[in-house]
Amino acid sequence: MxxxxxxxxxxxxxxxxxxxxxxxxxxxxxxxxxxxxxxxxxxxxxxxxxxxxxxxxxxxxxxxxxxxxEIKGIAVIRETADEVWLKVGGGENWHRFVMFCVGNHYAGVENLALIPGSVGAAPVQNIGAYGVEVKEVVDEVVAWHLETHELLHFSNADCAFGYRDSIFKQTYRGKLMIVWVVFRLSKHPHFHTDYAALREELHRMGVKDLSLRIICDAVIRIRTRKLPDPAKIGNAGSFFKNPQILVAQYGELKTRFPDLPSFPVDAHTVKIPAAWLIEQCGWKGYREGDAGVHSHQALVLVNYGKATGQQILQLSERIRQSVYERFGIMLEREVNVW
Ligand SMILES: Cc1cc2nc3c(=O)[nH]c(=O)nc-3n(C[C@H](O)[C@H](O)[C@H](O)COP(=O)(O)OP(=O)(O)OC[C@H]3O[C@@H](n4cnc5c(N)ncnc54)[C@H](O)[C@@H]3O)c2cc1C
Incomplete structure (x- = not known):
């Protein structure tokens, strides 16, 4: 090696x-x-x-x-008439894996098409998009402990998945390498089309009969249109998580900011789009040297060329501070900072 x-x-x-x-x-x-x-x-x-x-x-x-x-490989390790279990190397490219599943009519990851990155990182922040999170299809995570040199097996429950969160980001942060992920996928698709942007795209495409391929195509169309391509402009997708706040705090804010958008999480909590908060503070399209905030996506920080990590981090801290001063909400980073 x-x-x-x-x-x-x-x-x-x-x-x-x-x-x-x-x-x-x-x-x-x-x-x-x-x-x-x-x-x-x-x-x-x-x-x-x-x-x-x-x-x-x-x-x-x-x-x-x-x-x-760079651990590769996709293998069927179990199969029934209704489901299939795939053991996938952590170094496989995520989107290629999604396309493999769609091509073989294995349902469950089609809404997660075109998310950059590797299969091994997918459980770390419980990747999610368009109404689906990877936790819904992870059966087992196999990881190598970097200090004890043991191979550990985590069931879905062991992973303690949350919104952009898991045990790999908390207790085991920096301690493991996820070497394989076992996915449990369905042979009978149950389409997830609740997400408004996805529904609208399917409507625009004039879709009558849904299929895994069509969902995947719709997601790819939206993502290509909305998100900056890292090959053209440096970025790591959403820099911050969408904050979750208590309904009571939301009520107070709503009286001061009547346009404040929200999505219900449960009876006590709502999620606020971080992009809206950032935009309200005037950061959308802001640029300082080569570090900036994307002009169409306020949640995406960008490197126009020669920005340093420090410059991007400093900009992100100023954004956090101004959102806190205006709304009393401290944004949490989604991106890992080294
Ligand atoms: C344009 C763009 C759009 C994006 N859209 C989304 C989206 O819609 N939804 C979403 O959830 N994310 C999104 N992301 C974020 C990113 O794609 C995911 O977090 C992805 O899973 C990261 O994979 P990676 O292999 O690049 O991880 P890396 O960036 O290499 O690593 C991320 C973290 O995970 C750790 N890690 C990586 N691999 C392993 C492993 N095998 N074992 C243990 N720890 C590991 C690293 O140490 C690091 O802390 C987007 C990013 C970009 C650039």
Missing amino acids: PLEERYSLKKHNTFGVEACARYFAPIRQVEELEELLIADMWKSMPLLVLGEGSNILFTRDVDGLVLKN
Whole structure:
């Protein structure tokens, strides 16, 4: 297995910011992890597991070892007349996996088409889009513990999935490499078309009969139109989570800001679109040097070229502060900052 030294991470993060890894190792098999990490030298160094770098902001170099997940493979490990269980390598590209499922008529991930990144990172923040979260189809997560060198198995319940959250972002943050994910998919699609933007797109497409392929196409059309392509302009999708606040706080805010949008979460909580809060504070389209806020998507921070991670982080902190001062809501980052 090649071990690179002084390795640039610029091509390995969708913000396209410059950062350097002291050591960088692509991992293609679990055995390689085992062999590599046995050496004492790693015990005193930080380790960072990297997928496709679409949810990370580098604000400094990695003075340690970057483990790039390149474990591949998609295998059917169990099948009934109604369902299929797929064991998928953490280094598989997420969208390619979605297309594999759609092509084989396995239902459950079609609404998650075109989300950048790797399969191994999908459970970390419980990726979600257009009314579906990956937790709905994760059966098991298999991960290598970077310190104890054990292979751990997490059932769906063990993963403690929440909104853009899981046990891998909390208790096990930075401690594991997810090597495989087992997905449980349906052979009888139950289409998720409750999300307004998706319904409207299907209507615009003049769709009469739904299929996995059509849902997937509609999602791809919306995403291509709405989200900046990291290949053209550096970004990591939504920089902040949509805040969830108590209904009582929402009531107070609504009297001061009658246009405040919200989505019900449960009887006590509502979700507020962070993009709306940011836009109200005048940040949409703001640019300072090469760091900025996207002109169509206030939730997406962008690198127009030569911004540093520090500059993007500083801008994000100013946004957070101004939203807090105006609305009393402290935004939480969705993007991982190194
Ligand atoms: C244009 C754009 C649109 C996006 N849209 C969405 C969206 O709709 N919904 C959504 O949920 N997200 C979205 N994202 C965020 C991103 O696509 C997801 O979070 C994705 O799962 C990140 O995958 P990755 O492989 O790039 O992870 P990375 O950025 O490489 O890593 C992210 C974090 O997970 C950890 N990690 C990565 N792989 C592993 C592993 N195998 N084991 C343990 N830890 C690991 C890393 O250490 C890091 O902390 C978007 C991003 C972009 C750029």
